[in-house]
Amino acid sequence: MEIRQLRYFLRVAETLNFSQAARELFITQSTLSQQILHLEQELNQQLFVRNSHEVMLTEAGEILLPMARESIHMVDNCVLRLQELKQLLTGELNIGVTFSFSSIMAETMTDFMRQHPKVKLSVCYSSMEDLIERLLRHELDLVLAFKPNEADPRIESRLLFNTRLAAVVNHEHPLAGEKSMTLEDLQRYPLVLPTKGLQARNAFDRMTAHSGLEYNLKAEINNVNLIFKFMYKTKYVTVLSEASVIDEDGLTAIPIIAEGNVMEGCIHTLKNGYQKAAAREFIRMVNESIAIWKTMAL
Missing domain, CATH: 1.10.10.10 (Winged helix-like DNA-binding domain superfamily/Winged helix DNA-binding domain)
Known part of the structure; x- marks a missing residue:
């Protein structure tokens, strides 16, 4: 064979x-x-x-x-280890990203490509569940996503930052000047939400599951960029993490005051697996990213 x-x-x-x-x-x-x-x-x-x-x-x-x-993965890692004896960052680095990490990804990716031109970056945007499955199949080297509700013993999740779920509106919306709001306050406004399965929607559904509150849901969209475009042009409200809107100058994130409203942004890697030198370097640069400090300051 x-x-x-x-x-x-x-x-x-x-x-x-x-x-x-x-x-x-x-x-x-x-x-x-x-x-x-x-x-x-x-x-x-x-x-x-x-x-x-x-x-x-x-x-x-x-x-x-x-x-x-698994056999192919072990052979590929063997080759990588021998290459890294030369202390060269080469090869391909496969990264999975959820949308809330876009600003962190852009910041780090720019610096990484400038400093390490011999490494090819392959970036995949998808849902957290899909990215974790790809990580387990060795298709990805690391994943930037919020921490899932249930920990997988095969995966190590290292905390990057904490953020909160927020109501997001454009600057002309009546809510734009508010410092915070409650789940009850949200009942008064028409909502456009991420589709079920996306992390912000999962967090919102968990918070409201036993509240007995009913919301005026007008639309569900599985693309955050499309949600942003919709928010810019309408007076609807959406619910996303504060981290999602760091670079969206025309939008305002209003923290929702509710129990359990903390989302942990993490780097996910396989436990006890060999980690490429390029992955270790990328993780180091992510931790130093200016975008993270922006997020932590929210």
Whole structure:
């Protein structure tokens, strides 16, 4: 069994499409099929069920998948460790980010790329749940996101800052001059909220779950940039973390006074796993980011 064959198997298992996998691997489909066949013969197990309509993993393929992923990860880390003996920051750094960390990300990314031009940054914006799953699959090196409600024993979460959930309005809104507001106050205004699953919405739903309060929800949007554009042009109210609006000059965040209204911004990495030198350097720079001090001062 060769590492190359495991890489081929992993790509087919993740795409469930031989043509697509071959394109992504920059080989011909016939070469890919031949290598998978050789792997199946060596293991004396069929790994895929193929027909004219679809490709599916067999039970043997399902068992091999996490082991293949872990083996490839270990080989890649071995290469990285040897490269880092030369004390060179090279290679690729894969970072997952939720929207509330945009200002921190922009600040650090600019400095990092200037200081370490040989490292390629790959940045993925998504929900916290999706990013954590990718981290566990070794697709990401680190994740910038708020701390989840339930800790995963496989993940280490290091605190960067604390922030609060806030009502967000444009500067012309009647609420713009308020210093704080309550959950009861929010009942009087039409709301445009992030969709369920996004961290700010999860935090809001937790705070209001047993309050007995009813809100005038007009829309749910799964893109924070679109929510911002909507806030600039309307008199609606949204609920986001204060950290989200650091660089939004036309918007005001009014802290919501409620029990449990603290969100912990963290860097998430895999516990007991090897950490690239580039990841260690990026984490150091994040901790020094001016944006963090802005957030902590809110």
